[in-house]
Amino acid sequence: MQFSPKTKLLTISILGITLFLALVWLNFVFLQDKLNQEKNTVVDSRVNIELNNRQKQNLSTLTKQLDQIQESSDALNQAVLDRKQALKFVEYVEGLAAQFGVEHDLKITEPSRKPTGTDKTYILEEKSFSLTLDGAVENLLNFLKTFEANSSYVLISNLSLQKGENNLANLSLAGVIPWH
Helix, strand or coil: CCCCHHHHHHHHHHHHHHHHHHHHHHHHHHHHHHHHHHHHHHHHHHHHHHHHHHHHHHHHHHHHHHHHHHHHHHHHHHHCECHHHCHHHHHHHHHHHHHHCCEEEEEEEEEEECCCCCCCCCCCEEEEEEEEEEECHHHHHHHHHHHHCCCCCCEEEEEEEEECCCCCEEEEEEEEEEEC
């Protein structure tokens, strides 16, 4: 059986169009898979960028918090005297007494409360002190005002002011000094 040239041309055209459409369809399927892969890559990249941004924000926040903790730690270390610098308090009191022209008698006792912990936490012990000052009332009050403004933490539990001889007065302080 022989096909007419018209039929041959029609058959070849239909086969060509079918082959062309099959190739376009296969290309579209593969292209769609490739587009999905690219889309997933973009989404993953966005997620990673968002995570990095959050980590940067967290790092920034943690850095600020660390700075605040360091400032607080420095203030605490300044406020609480170190055992190794026990003379710092004595020198401070002697300096104030000389500055305001008052006589002083300072007594520091052994720790009234010793740390009980065995771990390496920040533990304070307390030493009791008594301070007696003799001088002009104005000088004693100026001494007391400056002593209270000291950056070191001192807990005054007892304070008395008595009139002395020759227009002088006697100021007695008792309290606790925390040490670390």
